[in-house]
Amino acid sequence: MLGVLERELTLGPDGEARYRERLNELAVEDESELARRIRDREVDATDDRLVTALWAITRDRLLVSNPKYLSGEVDDQPLHARA
Template structure:
């Protein structure tokens, strides 16, 4: 495959141009919107990187394993929704260390995409 850039690389380059060339020339609401777009592009880049590393599959396996141990019906596509439903319906023990571990894994996975700096604090 000759000269086919990766999606991540295209997003990273476009984000850099937006932040370094376009956004500085804008003011007010337009600058705010450009920065929001750059932030969304950064999130998409991090999500692509996580997929390349297999992170979503690992998180999904952790959720499915926990639900299986708790005898909560689920399919791979609905694991997180079923976990949330089981918590809302109080079918799971909120003090269970295994549940807390799964919730922490899910939260950290999301933070790595949405706000990676938070985990560094």
């Protein structure tokens, strides 16, 4: 638990800024709005910008909560975008 706290203190502020920037790029205020827009098909769930943003958000969260999931060779691209 202390490791998570240390990582949150170290990585949290930059991660939060990147998170807000990604939501802003997707033209939504928060995750609830994004989920609603995806559910209502206002946003294409296969759009590369969306998938890339969601992957980056997930990766940033894992860096704080459990970086072991990202150990080894980590590709910053979602699986479907890898060639």
